[in-house]
Amino acid sequence: MSATHHRLLDARLDEAASAFPRTLVTRIVVALLCGGLLGANAGLAAGAGWTLAYALVEAWNGLACGPAVAGRTLSTAQRLNYLAALLAAGFNWALMAALYWNVGTEPARLVSILVLAGILVHAQCFCYRSPLAAMVLSLPPVLFLLGLPLLGGGYAVAQEVTVGVCLVLFLLYVATSARANMINAHEVDTARRMAEEASEAKSAFLAMVSHELRTPLNGVIGMAHSLGATALDARQQSQVDTLLRSGEGMLAILNDVLDISKIEAGRMDLEVVAFDPRKLAQDAVSLWASSAASRRLTLETHCDPDLPPALTGDENRIRQIVANLLSNALKFTERGEVRLVMRPAPGADGDGGVEIEVADTGIGMTADQVARMFRPYTQGDRSTARRYGGTGLGLSISRNLATMMGGEIHCESEPGVGTTFRVWLPLPPAEAVSDATAPAVAFDLPPLRLLVADDNPINLAVARAILESAGAWVETAADGAEALERLRLEVFDAVLMDLHMPVMDGVEAVARIRDGQAGRRDIPVIALTGDGMVGEENRLKALGFDALEPKPIQPATLLATITRVLDSHDEGVAAESVA
Numbered sequence: 001m002s003a004t005h006h007r008l009l010d011a012r013l014d015e016a017a018s019a020f021p022r023t024l025v026t027r028i029v030v031a032l033l034c035g036g037l038l039g040a041n042a043g044l045a046a047g048a049g050w051t052l053a054y055a056l057v058e059a060w061n062g063l064a065c066g067p068a069v070a071g072r073t074l075s076t077a078q079r080l081n082y083l084a085a086l087l088a089a090g091f092n093w094a095l096m097a098a099l100y101w102n103v104g105t106e107p108a109r110l111v112s113i114l115v116l117a118g119i120l121v122h123a124q125c126f127c128y129r130s131p132l133a134a135m136v137l138s139l140p141p142v143l144f145l146l147g148l149p150l151l152g153g154g155y156a157v158a159q160e161v162t163v164g165v166c167l168v169l170f171l172l173y174v175a176t177s178a179r180a181n182m183i184n185a186h187e188v189d190t191a192r193r194m195a196e197e198a199s200e201a202k203s204a205f206l207a208m209v210s211h212e213l214r215t216p217l218n219g220v221i222g223m224a225h226s227l228g229a230t231a232l233d234a235r236q237q238s239q240v241d242t243l244l245r246s247g248e249g250m251l252a253i254l255n256d257v258l259d260i261s262k263i264e265a266g267r268m269d270l271e272v273v274a275f276d277p278r279k280l281a282q283d284a285v286s287l288w289a290s291s292a293a294s295r296r297l298t299l300e301t302h303c304d305p306d307l308p309p310a311l312t313g314d315e316n317r318i319r320q321i322v323a324n325l326l327s328n329a330l331k332f333t334e335r336g337e338v339r340l341v342m343r344p345a346p347g348a349d350g351d352g353g354v355e356i357e358v359a360d361t362g363i364g365m366t367a368d369q370v371a372r373m374f375r376p377y378t379q380g381d382r383s384t385a386r387r388y389g390g391t392g393l394g395l396s397i398s399r400n401l402a403t404m405m406g407g408e409i410h411c412e413s414e415p416g417v418g419t420t421f422r423v424w425l426p427l428p429p430a431e432a433v434s435d436a437t438a439p440a441v442a443f444d445l446p447p448l449r450l451l452v453a454d455d456n457p458i459n460l461a462v463a464r465a466i467l468e469s470a471g472a473w474v475e476t477a478a479d480g481a482e483a484l485e486r487l488r489l490e491v492f493d494a495v496l497m498d499l500h501m502p503v504m505d506g507v508e509a510v511a512r513i514r515d516g517q518a519g520r521r522d523i524p525v526i527a528l529t530g531d532g533m534v535g536e537e538n539r540l541k542a543l544g545f546d547a548l549e550p551k552p553i554q555p556a557t558l559l560a561t562i563t564r565v566l567d568s569h570d571e572g573v574a575a576e577s578v579a
Contacts, residue, residue, distance in 0.1 A: 016129035017068035090140035116141040127181035214530030218552040221247040222462030274430035275315035304343035308429040324394035329360035336361030359420040365413040453483035454498040480509030487518035494524040
């Protein structure tokens with residue numbers, strides 16, 4: 001088939017076919033009404049025959065559109081079948097026009113013209129989906145409009161000329177309208193495609209920026225952690241703490257930018273687990289306790305006695321909302337207190353839920369500032385941004401997360417008095433969460449032999465410092481090819497593999513490891529990456545990695561991940577040996 005035919009029989013026909021059920025009821029009601037009227041004017045046989053023909057054509061259309069309605073891509077043969085069914089529908093309605101015309105009265109002929117004009121108007125709807133479908137459906141009424149009055153009308157010559165000119169002008173107008181609709185549809189499709197491409201480019205850019213920014217942050221935070229584990233005097237420890245707070249502050253800004261981008265792209269995923277709301281509140285307050293103490297602020301939490309012992313929801317995202325609200329309250333409070341309250345609350349739909357309240361005695365806001373505070377990148381005013389800093393993303397992210405969970409967030413504020421945020425989330429009760437606490441992460445590893453592959457010397461130095469201080473023996477490689485060579489010659493317990501490296505990247509390297517091209521094909525491989533996009537861990541596990549460790553590397557989480565992966569590997573080996 002030629003390229004032109006392929007361009008005509010493209011996916012736009014699938015889109016037109018997928019719309020079949022949207023007007024099905026309306027079409028059937030109109031057809032039954034028209035069939036009954038035809039029977040009253042042209043005879044019972046004409047009305048019944050036309051209605052039967054309509055039912056058969058409608059069934060044909062339903063079968064032809066079925067795969068597209070189910071979301072499947074139509075083959076070329078299926079698209080041709082759909083066009084044939086559409087053409088049959090056009091001729092079926094044109095047949096009604098012909099039957100009315102043959103009645104011979106002026107009212108009947110007027111109805112005939114209206115039926116044909118109605119089909120042409122209906123065909124305009126297809127211009128926005130498939131120009132080819134619009135042309136196929138328009139063919140029968142165009143032929144009958146020209147044929148009925150001019151060939152079988154019985155008019156005088158002057159009358160036929162008048163009717164012919166008017167019909168041609170009408171058809172030219174319909175064709176012009178169809179052309180305008182097609183152009184508009186093309187512009188809309190182009191704009192949508194450009195928006196999708198821009199969104200994909202934005203995601204790729206953010207992934208690149210995330211990687212590039214996390215690499216130096218990995219050096220700052222990783223080395224600060226490593227330095228903090230050595231013997232330091234009080235002044236040096238204070239300097240290390242400042243380094244860590246600064247690095248983690250930069251990381252928080254980066255995470256905010258990535259989160260808002262995920263939300264805007266519709267790629268933010270939520271998980272549902274059982275969690276303890278009281279522990280969540282206590283942990284959140286503990287996290288900000290030192291910040292509040294340094295500013296001589298009172299930071300309190302209160303959980304209502306009637307609050308269920310366990311709730312079901314995305315614990316991490318709820319923790320993020322609470323942390324954003326507490327951070328915001330502490331930032332804008334110079335004296336007094338900040339209070340976190342969690343209580344059961346009736347939901348907007350009567351299903352109940354939990355209400356989270358964060359109240360402060362800070363600078364407060366005007367009504368205008370409250371109205372725009374949830375917009376991304378927005379703060380109260382420019383002086384607020386200069387004085388208190390921040391990206392203006394935390395509250396926007398919190399509102400979006402609450403909305404994604406089916407909840408709401410509201411704010412009440414008065415300048416000079418303070419601000420109160422109330423978050424309602426429809427979190428159903430869950431079975432009690434186990435009271436058993438997870439064992440503390442040990443900062444010591446058994447005498448493991450670990451291979452770290454990364455093209456960045458700073459990342460290698462950070463990983464070496466963390467792992468060697470924990471008791472591991474570390475070798476390094478600058479790219480995937482060098483890592484494979486070392487694995488062929490030496491025995492290691494696990495590999496820590498960066499994704500983006502020259503010569504050979506981490507994805508190709510792990511594929512070759514699993515293919516048996518570098519010693520043990522089952523050796524645990526942990527991905528080290530600065531990419532912060534959603535779904536990355538699942539994608540990498542599908543490619544052969546055992547786990548993902550994001551950069552900047554946190555010593556505790558890195559060591560916990562290594563321990564978890566090795567324990568899981570040992571359990572798998574033991575299970576296979578028993579089997």
